[in-house]
Amino acid sequence: MTYTLDWDEHAPRLAAAASDEAGWYAAVAAELVRDTDRVAIDVGCGGAGMTVALARRIDRVIAADHNAKVLDAARTVVATANTRAEFALVDLDKELDLPAADLVWSSAAVHHAGDQQATLGKLAGLLKPGGRLAIAEGGLRPRHLPWDLGVGEPGLEVRLDAAQDRWFARMRAELPGSVPMPYGWPEALRRAGLEEVTTRTFLLERPVPLSAADRERVVASLGKRLEWLRDTDLLTDADRRTWERLLDPDSPDWLGHRGDLHSVEARSVQLGTRKRKTREP
Numbered sequence: 001m002t003y004t005l006d007w008d009e010h011a012p013r014l015a016a017a018a019s020d021e022a023g024w025y026a027a028v029a030a031e032l033v034r035d036t037d038r039v040a041i042d043v044g045c046g047g048a049g050m051t052v053a054l055a056r057r058i059d060r061v062i063a064a065d066h067n068a069k070v071l072d073a074a075r076t077v078v079a080t081a082n083t084r085a086e087f088a089l090v091d092l093d094k095e096l097d098l099p100a101a102d103l104v105w106s107s108a109a110v111h112h113a114g115d116q117q118a119t120l121g122k123l124a125g126l127l128k129p130g131g132r133l134a135i136a137e138g139g140l141r142p143r144h145l146p147w148d149l150g151v152g153e154p155g156l157e158v159r160l161d162a163a164q165d166r167w168f169a170r171m172r173a174e175l176p177g178s179v180p181m182p183y184g185w186p187e188a189l190r191r192a193g194l195e196e197v198t199t200r201t202f203l204l205e206r207p208v209p210l211s212a213a214d215r216e217r218v219v220a221s222l223g224k225r226l227e228w229l230r231d232t233d234l235l236t237d238a239d240r241r242t243w244e245r246l247l248d249p250d251s252p253d254w255l256g257h258r259g260d261l262h263s264v265e266a267r268s269v270q271l272g273t274r275k276r277k278t279r280e281p
Contacts, residue, residue, distance in 0.1 A: 018048055189272035
């Protein structure tokens with residue numbers, strides 16, 4: 001079985017997520033952008049959440065993605081936010097025809113490239129001397145459910161994470177030109193030739209009790225994760241039946257009825273700097 005994602009289908013979801021998470025993008029951009037930055041590139045821009053945040057702080061922003069429909073949705077998000085950006089269709093597994101930048105941002109995109117280390121090298125190569133590459137990869141997965149739901153076996157969400165890890169490993173193995181990367185993201189940035197490598201982790205948390213809108217987001221997010229796994233052998237039959245009950249609005253066990261849902265997540269941003277040119281003696 002080949003594990004692929006239909007990005008045409010995901011374009012509306014990515015655009016909606018960009019709006020929901022605008023506060024996070026704004027906070028990250030505030031920490032990353034320097035007064036001297038003039039050009040920024042959002043590689044794998046998705047719903048353009050960071051594109052918008054950067055466009056509010058930097059003169060020239062390029063939103064790049066590999067999917068035309070994703071870029072179309074990104075254009076709408078940027079226009080609705082009354083910001084401006086340029087758009088480019090790129091493929092992370094090929095050469096990147098993009099201008100030199102003061103800041104390159106990439107969120108949850110590099111792990112879709114067959115050779116992640118080579119891709120980081122390409123992104124680092126886009127930087128001006130002293131420019132910075134920031135990638136949002138790693139962190140801690142969202143937590144939404146009590147350990148014991150009173151439905152099915154306790155620890156359901158933990159087992160969902162484990163199943164998704166196995167799905168991810170299969171997806172990585174089946175990518176064209178897949179190359180293992182048996183070390184962490186900071187080491188990968190150093191191997192891409194970057195200096196001053198650091199990691200900053202941001203907490204994303206919704207106030208409890210969740211609003212009706214936040215409960216809907218949680219249920220929709222869990223449902224989307226289950227779609228990826230439903231036709232695989234990665235869930236037990238018992239867990240699959242439990243999830244069907246929890247995600248069925250007509251079931252008395254529907255998660256949308258619960259007042260004990262929560263939403264906590266930690267996202268890590270890895271940051272590295274391209275070496276500045278040294279002056280001739």
